[in-house]
Structure formats: structure tokens, C-alpha cells
Amino acid sequence: MDLEKFTMMKDSISKEEIVLSGAPAAPGIAMGKTSLYQRSRPTVSSQNITDDEIDHQLSQFEKALGEAKEEIRKLQDTQENGEIKELLQAHIEMINDPDLRKRVEIEIKKYNQPADAAIEKVFGTYLDLMDNQQGLLQERSIDIEDVRDRLIHIINNNDIQDEIEQGSILIARELSPREVIEFSEQNIGGIVMDRGGTTSHAAILARSMQIPTVVGVENASTSIAGRELVILNGDRGEVLVNPTPATQAKYEELMARAADEQSEMEKICKSPNTTSDGASFSLQANIEFKEELAAVRSVRAEGIGLLRTESLYLRHDQFGEEKQQKAFYHAILEGTNPHPVTIRLFDAGGDKFFDQGQQEHNPFLGWRGIRMLLDERALFQEQLRAILETAVQYPGRVRLLVPMVSSLQEIAVIKEVIKETEEELAAKTNTTHIDIQLGIMVEVPSVAMQAEHYAEQVDFLSIGTNDLTQYLLAVDRGNERISGLYSQRHPAVWKMIRHVSEAGKATSRPVSVCGELASDPVAACCLLGLGINELSMTPGALPMVKKALCRHSLDEMRKLAAQVSESITVSDVEDAFVKFLANE
Numbered sequence: 001m002d003l004e005k006f007t008m009m010k011d012s013i014s015k016e017e018i019v020l021s022g023a024p025a026a027p028g029i030a031m032g033k034t035s036l037y038q039r040s041r042p043t044v045s046s047q048n049i050t051d052d053e054i055d056h057q058l059s060q061f062e063k064a065l066g067e068a069k070e071e072i073r074k075l076q077d078t079q080e081n082g083e084i085k086e087l088l089q090a091h092i093e094m095i096n097d098p099d100l101r102k103r104v105e106i107e108i109k110k111y112n113q114p115a116d117a118a119i120e121k122v123f124g125t126y127l128d129l130m131d132n133q134q135g136l137l138q139e140r141s142i143d144i145e146d147v148r149d150r151l152i153h154i155i156n157n158n159d160i161q162d163e164i165e166q167g168s169i170l171i172a173r174e175l176s177p178r179e180v181i182e183f184s185e186q187n188i189g190g191i192v193m194d195r196g197g198t199t200s201h202a203a204i205l206a207r208s209m210q211i212p213t214v215v216g217v218e219n220a221s222t223s224i225a226g227r228e229l230v231i232l233n234g235d236r237g238e239v240l241v242n243p244t245p246a247t248q249a250k251y252e253e254l255m256a257r258a259a260d261e262q263s264e265m266e267k268i269c270k271s272p273n274t275t276s277d278g279a280s281f282s283l284q285a286n287i288e289f290k291e292e293l294a295a296v297r298s299v300r301a302e303g304i305g306l307l308r309t310e311s312l313y314l315r316h317d318q319f320g321e322e323k324q325q326k327a328f329y330h331a332i333l334e335g336t337n338p339h340p341v342t343i344r345l346f347d348a349g350g351d352k353f354f355d356q357g358q359q360e361h362n363p364f365l366g367w368r369g370i371r372m373l374l375d376e377r378a379l380f381q382e383q384l385r386a387i388l389e390t391a392v393q394y395p396g397r398v399r400l401l402v403p404m405v406s407s408l409q410e411i412a413v414i415k416e417v418i419k420e421t422e423e424e425l426a427a428k429t430n431t432t433h434i435d436i437q438l439g440i441m442v443e444v445p446s447v448a449m450q451a452e453h454y455a456e457q458v459d460f461l462s463i464g465t466n467d468l469t470q471y472l473l474a475v476d477r478g479n480e481r482i483s484g485l486y487s488q489r490h491p492a493v494w495k496m497i498r499h500v501s502e503a504g505k506a507t508s509r510p511v512s513v514c515g516e517l518a519s520d521p522v523a524a525c526c527l528l529g530l531g532i533n534e535l536s537m538t539p540g541a542l543p544m545v546k547k548a549l550c551r552h553s554l555d556e557m558r559k560l561a562a563q564v565s566e567s568i569t570v571s572d573v574e575d576a577f578v579k580f581l582a583n584e
């Protein structure tokens with residue numbers, strides 16, 4: 001045993017082991033001493049300025065904008081990862097925002113606020129808007145806080161160099177993407193945050209940089225003292241403080257095993273996409289952010305089967321600017337070259353509730369997806385223009401996916417709007433033909449039941465099992481109280497999938513699955529057995545799914561599908577899955 005290990009074990013003998021729980025944000029296990037990080041919140045002047053000082057404060061503000069941009073650009077230059085560069089670009093765009101400049105200048109000129117207080121006030125209004133949002137948008141607050149603090153620090157001449165002990169486990173209340181990047185350069189072993197969700201930029205970056213991370217560990221930064229020994233379990237979302245020697249030994253073994261598994265996964269990802277009897281399949285990725293591209297490439301996904309675009313909804317009541325949208329689509333297409341990218345139109349509503357005016361009693365059955373877009377024609381056309389213009393530059397690679405279609409009439413209208421937008425584009429750019437495929441999400445049971453009629457109207461079908469299950473079983477997918485009733489393995493779901501697969505064959509239209517069911521390795525085998533050989537899933541699930549698909553023959557998968565098709569209860573399906581695994 002080396003001296004360092006001996007000291008760690010000796011230190012922890014006298015203390016009690018405590019387990020703290022949070023959410024698993026980036027997988028992996030790390031062991032080490034903690035370093036506490038507390039961001040210094042800049043103080044701002046409380047005194048109003050005189051009219052004579054206005055010009056000076058305006059120039060201070062101007063100088064801060066310029067310097068902040070320069071600092072971020074320098075940080076960008078040190079990064080090789082394109083996704084991280086893009087993320088920092090978003091901070092530059094925030095600084096370039098004319099609305100921000102105008103509002104801060106008004107505070108200085110009209111209300112005699114000093115520049116730092118004016119910045120704090122204007123950013124405060126943005127943050128209040130974020131606070132009223134849910135989940136994803138709320139998690140973006142940290143990016144705004146980071147830009148605000150950077151500007152104020154520059155005005156007040158504060159130095160914001162953050163130093164942390166190399167190799168330690170970083171404990172913080174919450175980190176901004178900039179901080180994750182800066183700390184990653186100091187080789188931290190892992191991250192624990194009190195706040196932040198698994199979809200925050202910090203979490204996405206940690207995943208992309210493969211830094212084991214646990215978020216949402218309440219009071220971690222106040223309850224863990226500096227230089228404690230901890231084990232961070234990024235797979236389970238746990239932090240073990242002062243682990244006993246027995247726990248340390250157990251985790252060391254787990255870490256060694258994880259390293260072996262990682263090299264096996266890398267081998268699997270590099271192998272061809274074929275079953276044991278040579279049938280080929282295609283595995284694609286579901287993503288929402290550019291930052292996920294590194295993971296997409298590392299698992300060698302053959303493109304994007306579902307690009308969620310709701311994150312483009314950056315402001316309180318307004319979808320992303322067309323230019324920003326195009327930049328986003330370009331980045332995804334560049335990052336996945338030469339594979340296809342399936343861009344789903346904004347699927348606002350339901351669980352992705354944005355401010356749509358009045359609250360609805362049944363948002364999942366209400367004004368969401370294409371229903372909303374057909375009413376909000378300007379938004380719809382704005383997104384279509386951005387997608388079609390992108391498709392012109394990447395011929396044959398863009399697929400347009402329409403969410404929440406529930407009638408054939410909707411498809412007719414969608415096609416009209418696409419045609420109008422194409423004509424508008426043709427007149428503007430001299431383009432004669434846009435090579436783009438049109439598909440619909442099959443998530444409404446009536447559409448699944450009449451899939452052949454829908455398939456005839458489009459180029460492809462993509463089954464969204466997450467919503468299809470909730471609509472078919474009448475079980476809200478997000479309601480914890482009835483979560484026991486929600487199962488994508490339900491035989492009725494399999495019957496629907498089988499029907500859609502057959503409809504695809506009858507009409508020669510490809511059918512894929514992009515819901516969570518595709519991330520379940522045995523279910524993926526069953527889907528192949530039903531004739532669906534294009535699956536899209538969260539990048540992290542791809543290696544395990546691929547391992548299962550490569551290990552079995554198509555014949556075995558067909559037998560599994562036949563058994564599942566005869567199942568009456570969820571337990572019957574589970575039994576068939578267990579038997580299938582037992583035969584490995």
C-alpha cells in the first residue's frame with residue numbers, strides 16, 4: 001500500500017461514513033479529497049451617480065463588454081472541443097445582445113445608476129424570468145449569472161482566477177460552464193453540486209469531459225468540510241463522505257472493473273452494426289444540445305434520430321432567432337458528418353410547458369406540438385426557413401420530424417406550409433429543389449392504428465414510445481403517483497409497434513423508434529425482431545444496446561417478438577425478456 005492510500009485510510013478510520021444522495025449527472029466513480037469552491041459574488045455600488053459621471057460609467061460598461069468578450073475568446077482558443085467553443089460562443093452572444101446593451105444604458109442614463117449596479121439590475125430581470133420557468137430554462141440561469149459576474153468583476157477590477165487542488169473532488173453550490181472548463185484544466189477528479197439538474201450546461205459539459213458528477217446534493221457545500229475523503233458515484237448519484245476502509249476497498253474494485261468495461265465498450269462501439277447472423281441495423285442518437293455531440297461521436301452513432309429543438313426557446317415568450325437556429329443546425333450537421341440528422345419541430349406544450357398564455361387542464365392533450373405551430377404560423381415558418389436553408393447546404397442529410405400529429409388534415413396543411421416556404425426560399429436563393437425528408441412522430445394511438453394511411457403521406461415514421469405509452473395506457477408519464485402503471489413494455493404498446501412496423505412495410509416507408517424503449521437492450525432486440533432496424537436513443541445507452549443486438553441472431557429476436565406479441569400482461573413480457581436473457 002502506498003503512503004497516500006495509507007494516509008487516506010487512516011484518516012477515515014475515526015470518522016463516520018455518511019451517504020449523501022443527489023442526481024447522477026455524469027457517470028463514473030471517483031475517490032479523493034474534497035476541495036470546496038465558493039464563487040465570490042461581486043458587490044456593486046449602492047450610490048447613484050451624478051449627471052457628470054454618466055459618460056464615464058457608459059464607457060466603463062462599454063469597456064467591460066469588450067474585455068469580457070476578449071476573455072471568453074481567449075478561453076475558447078484554449079479549447080479543442082468544438083462543442084465547448086460553441087457553448088462559450090453563447091456567452092459572447094449574450095454580451096452582444098443589443099437588448100442588454102440598451103437596457104443597461106437606460107439604467108445609467110435615465111436612472112443615474114453606476115454601471116455595475118445597472119448590470120446587476122438588468123441581469124436580475126432576466127434571472128427573474130428564468131426563475132418562473134421550469135427545468136431546463138431555470139437551469140440556464142447559471143450562464144446568465146456567470147456573464148453578469150464577469151462584467152461586474154471587470155468594472156470593479158476584481159481578479160477571478162479560481163484555483164483548486166489538482167485531482168480533488170470539487171464541491172460547489174453550483175458551477176457555470178466556464179467554471180467547469182477552467183476546473184477541468186486543473187484535473188479535478190469529480191464534481192458535486194448542491195444545485196443544478198442533469199440537463200444543466202455544467203452537467204452536459206461534465207459528461208462530455210467524462211468528469212464523474214453528482215448534482216442536486218442538498219447542502220453538500222455547507223455540510224462537507226474541506227479536505228474530507230469522499231467517494232463519488234456518478235452512476236448512482238451518491239457521495240460517500242469518510243468511507244470506511246471496507247467501502248474504499250469495494251469501490252477500488254468497482255473502479256478497476258469500470259475501467260475494463262470502458263475498454264470493452266470502446267471495442268463494441270468500433271465493431272460493425274450487425275446481429276450474430278449478419279443482419280444489419282442502424283443506431284442513432286437522441287440529443288438536444290450541441291454539447292452532446294462529443295458523446296454521439298464517441299459511441300459512433302450513425303446520425304441523429306431525434307434532435308429536440310425546444311432548447312432554442314431561450315427567451316420568455318419568443319422562440320430562438322432564425323439566425324441562431326441555423327447556427328445550431330449547422331453545428332449539429334457539421335458534428336455528425338456524413339450521417340443524417342432528424343430535426344423535430346418545436347414540441348412545446350405538455351411537459352415542455354412554456355408560457356402559452358392560459359394554463360390548460362390537460363396540457364398533454366391540449367395545445368402542443370404541431371397544433372400550436374399551425375396556430376403560431378410565424379414561429380412555424382421561422383423554424384421551417386431555418387431548417388430548409390440548412391438542408392440546402394447539406395443535401396440528403398436533413399430529415400424533418402413533426403411532433404404530435406393527430407390527423408391527416410394536419411399533414412396536408414404542413415405540406416402546404418413547407419411548399420410555401422420552399423417557394424419563398426427558391427425566389428430568394430435560386431434553389432430549385434430542397435432534398436429533405438418529411439416524417440411524423442407516431443405517438444398518438446389513433447395515428448398508430450391508422451399508420452398505413454399516415455405513412456402514405458410522408459417519407460418516414462418515427463415511433464415515440466414515451467408519449468405513445470402515456471396516451472395508450474392513459475397514464476401521465478410524469479406523475480410519480482401512478483408511475484407503477486406506466487410501462488413501455490406493456491403488451492398493448494408492443495401491439496401498436498407491431499402494427500406500425502407492418503404499415504411501414506406495406507407502404508415501403510422506413511419506421512424507426514426514438515422513444516426510451518429503444519434504450520432498453522432486450523426491448524431493442526424485440527424491436528429488431530418486429531422488423532424495426534433503425535433505433536435512436538440517448539448516446540449513453542447505445543453501447544449496451546449494441547452489445548445485445550450483436551450478441552443475438554435475428555432468428556432469436558423474431559422468436560422473442562412472437563412471444564411478446566402473444567403476451568397479455570406486462571409480466572408476460574417481462575418473463576419473455578428474462579427467458580431471452582437466460583438463453584445467452
Ligand SMILES: C=C(OP(=O)(O)O)C(=O)O
Pocket residue numbers: 306308443463464465466467468514515516
Ligand atoms: C421521444 C419522444 O418524445 P419526447 O421528447 O416527448 O420524449 C417520445 O415521446 O417517445
